[in-house]
Amino acid sequence: MAHPEVENAIKGFLLDQEKMAEVVDRMTKEMKMGLAKDTHPRAVIKCFVSYVQDLPTGKERGKCLALDLGGSNFRVLLVTLNGDGSADIQSKSYVFPSTLMTGTSDELFDFIAASLGNFCIENGLENEALPLGFTFSFPCQQKGINKGTLVAWTKGFNVPGVVGKNVVELLQQAIERRGEVRISIVAILNDTVGTLMSCAFHNRNCRIGLIVGTGTNACYVEKTVNAECFEHYQTSPKQSMIINCEWGAFGDNGVLDFVRTSYDRIVDKVTPNPGRQTFEKCISGMYMGEIVRLIVIEMMAKGVMFHGETSQQIQNRWSFQTAYLSDVESDPIGEYRHTNKVIREMGFLGNNEADKINLRRICEAVSSRSAKLCACGLVTLINKMNINEVVVGIDGSVYRYHPKYHDLLTMYMKQLLKPGVKFELTVSEDGSGKGAALVAATAAQSK
Ligand SMILES: Nc1ncnc2c1ncn2[C@@H]1O[C@H](COP(=O)(O)OP(=O)(O)OP(=O)(O)O)[C@@H](O)[C@H]1O
Numbered sequence: 127m128a129h130p131e132v133e134n135a136i137k138g139f140l141l142d143q144e145k146m147a148e149v150v151d152r153m154t155k156e157m158k159m160g161l162a163k164d165t166h167p168r169a170v171i172k173c174f175v176s177y178v179q180d181l182p183t184g185k186e187r188g189k190c191l192a193l194d195l196g197g198s199n200f201r202v203l204l205v206t207l208n209g210d211g212s213a214d215i216q217s218k219s220y221v222f223p224s225t226l227m228t229g230t231s232d233e234l235f236d237f238i239a240a241s242l243g244n245f246c247i248e249n250g251l252e253n254e255a256l257p258l259g260f261t262f263s264f265p266c267q268q269k270g271i272n273k274g275t276l277v278a279w280t281k282g283f284n285v286p287g288v289v290g291k292n293v294v295e296l297l298q299q300a301i302e303r304r305g306e307v308r309i310s311i312v313a314i315l316n317d318t319v320g321t322l323m324s325c326a327f328h329n330r331n332c333r334i335g336l337i338v339g340t341g342t343n344a345c346y347v348e349k350t351v352n353a354e355c356f357e358h359y360q361t362s363p364k365q366s367m368i369i370n371c372e373w374g375a376f377g378d379n380g381v382l383d384f385v386r387t388s389y390d391r392i393v394d395k396v397t398p399n400p401g402r403q404t405f406e407k408c409i410s411g412m413y414m415g416e417i418v419r420l421i422v423i424e425m426m427a428k429g430v431m432f433h434g435e436t437s438q439q440i441q442n443r444w445s446f447q448t449a450y451l452s453d454v455e456s457d458p459i460g461e462y463r464h465t466n467k468v469i470r471e472m473g474f475l476g477n478n479e480a481d482k483i484n485l486r487r488i489c490e491a492v493s494s495r496s497a498k499l500c501a502c503g504l505v506t507l508i509n510k511m512n513i514n515e516v517v518v519g520i521d522g523s524v525y526r527y528h529p530k531y532h533d534l535l536t537m538y539m540k541q542l543l544k545p546g547v548k549f550e551l552t553v554s555e556d557g558s559g560k561g562a563a564l565v566a567a568t569a570a571q572s573k
Contacts, residue, residue: 128487129480131430135421136491138387141498145385146542149502150509152381157371157510163354170378173371175356176319176345177271179364182327182564184211190566191256191309193242193297194558196263196317197281197340197412198222200238202245203556205563211327215559218245228398231287235300243306255308259566261558262293263317263341265372271569274314280374281341281412284398313562313569316370317521318345320561325519325554327564332517334507335368335554335561338500338531339522341403342410345370346507373503374406382408385499389420396443405503409496411448411524419446421488431481437473446472448524451489456529494534496524501538504549514547519554526553 128136141149159165160173187209194201203217220241226234246252264283266274276289288296294311301309322335322345333347345368353359353367376382382404393416394400394407407413423440425431432440439445450471453464465482474481508516525531532551539549554561 128484129425129430131428132421132425132484132487135424136488138385139491139495141385141495143541146498146502146538149382149385149499150506150542153373153376153502153506154510156376156381157506160371161348161352161354161369166355170375171371171373172265172267172277172375173355173369174265174267174316175353176315176368176370177268177356178315178319178323178368178565178568179350179362179366180568181330181332181347181366182323184327185209186327186564186567188563188567188570189256190563190570191242191246191251191258192261192559192562192566193238193258194261194317194562195222195238196261196558200241201558202242203559203562204245204249204251205559207560207563207567213327213556213560213563215556216249217559218248227283227285229285231285231291231296232300234285234288235296236303238297239300239304242301242309243304246307246309252307255310257312257566257570258309259313259315259320259562259569260294260297260311261317261320261562262314263337263343265375266293266314266316268314271313271565272311278399278402280399280403280406282398313566315562315565316343316345317558318343319368319370319565320559321519321521321554321557322347322368322561323564324557324559324561325517325552327560329517329519329552331515331550332519332554333511333513334504334516334518335557336500336504336518336520336525337522338410338496338520338524340410340412341374342406342500342522343370343372343374344503344507346511348511371507374403374410376503377404377408378402385495389417392420393417405499409499411522413448414451414492414496414524415446415448416444417492418451418488421492422446422485425484425488431484432474432476432478435474435476439471439473449527451493452528454486454489455493457486493528493531497531497534498538501535501542504535505539505542508543508547508549515549516547517550517552519557520551521554521557
């Protein structure tokens with residue numbers, strides 16, 4: 127049993143069924159506001175039109191480049207779609223200097239263009255006029271498949287002078303300034319869209335793309351007639367439109383305050399975007415470790431945990447990695463191999479079992495709330511589509527590596543879904559490569 131003070135600290139994270147159902151209700155209303163033309167401007171869940179209307183058939187063919195900028199990693203990829211449902215991918219990850227997250231716009235786009243140039247030269251592609259799909263995982267208002275205006279930076283990025291600009295244009299200009307390659311950006315897409323497309327390439331029932339990584343977001347397949355912000359929503363010959371929900375902003379108008387805790391409010395205040403991305407800050411990898419750290423230091427101040435110890439490390443903001451939650455929760459009950467490693471890395475020397483039990487309880491409370499809220503989001507989308515069978519393609523390190531995330535998500539979704547609705551949650555590989563290429567190939571053809 128965890129200490130009563132620990133139980134008291136985490137009780138705000140233990141959402142019951144009633145609260146979860148309330149989250150679904152509120153989210154459903156916010157989604158409708160995002161989709162409808164008259165309420166879209168003031169909606170917090172924007173439900174952006176992605177301009178991707180065709181799900182893959184598996185027969186796509188062609189060679190495309192892809193770029194992936196979204197959080198902690200930056201990659202350039204060369205994707206060959208073989209026409210038989212398979213794809214070959216070559217990729218290179220570039221170290222993304224964290225100074226670029228808050229540097230100038232020119233520095234950011236020059237870095238991307240230089241990496242692209244380097245990749246093309248290394249692979250002998252400098253003279254090929256290849257189409258490029260740009261996976262850019264920040265909220266963008268699209269006006270077409272290759273026009274995306276940045277609405278706000280998230281996930282710790284804050285580069286002045288980009289919000290309100292078409293990022294495709296900024297990147298294309300940077301590519302041309304360097305003059306190394308003949309690449310044209312034919313599509314910009316959110317990573318959720320790439321994830322959905324890549325999953326749908328193999329699994330025709332895929333209708334949702336979900337990310338639980340540095341941030342969280344989802345997209346789903348809506349009927350075109352409901353995508354009112356699409357100019358041709360009433361006349362388009364295509365029945366479907368992928369909607370990029372940008373659900374991370376859910377709650378920015380206060381409707382999630384009933385599930386937030388004092389710790390969430392502290393985390394929010396120390397981010398570069400206070401008051402924004404409320405739902406994301408309760409769910410995703412960038413924030414979970416920090417929430418745990420705040421509870422631990424409060425318990426230390428109360429003399430409940432790590433009594434008599436001092437650790438500079440635990441006092442440092444963002445020092446408790448979200449990967450530590452996975453470590454701690456991967457130990458079988460009563461065993462502490464990974465927990466011991468985490469405790470040592472956090473600068474503690476003692477070996478008190480009660481501390482380990484308390485730490486585990488805190489980690490479990492934070493990760494299970496994340497999974498509960500994510501389940502609420504997925505159930506909202508499934509109810510909205512009103513379908514009885516669906517596959518969800520998922521990417522992001524939290525989903526991939528947390529030892530219980532998949533099972534928790536499955537359990538909470540079952541609790542919330544109408545009886546008889548079947549779903550499958552599956553890791554979607556290479557969304558920003560294969561997924562981006564699938565979008566780019568279609569966009570290049572229609573060009
Ligand atoms: N083993 C792990 N368990 C849980 N979370 C982890 C683990 N390893 C890394 N993370 C968290 O996952 C996040 C990185 O996610 P990911 O690798 O999906 O990259 P990303 O592309 O930056 O994310 P996004 O797609 O949201 O932009 C980090 O915030 C990190 O804390």
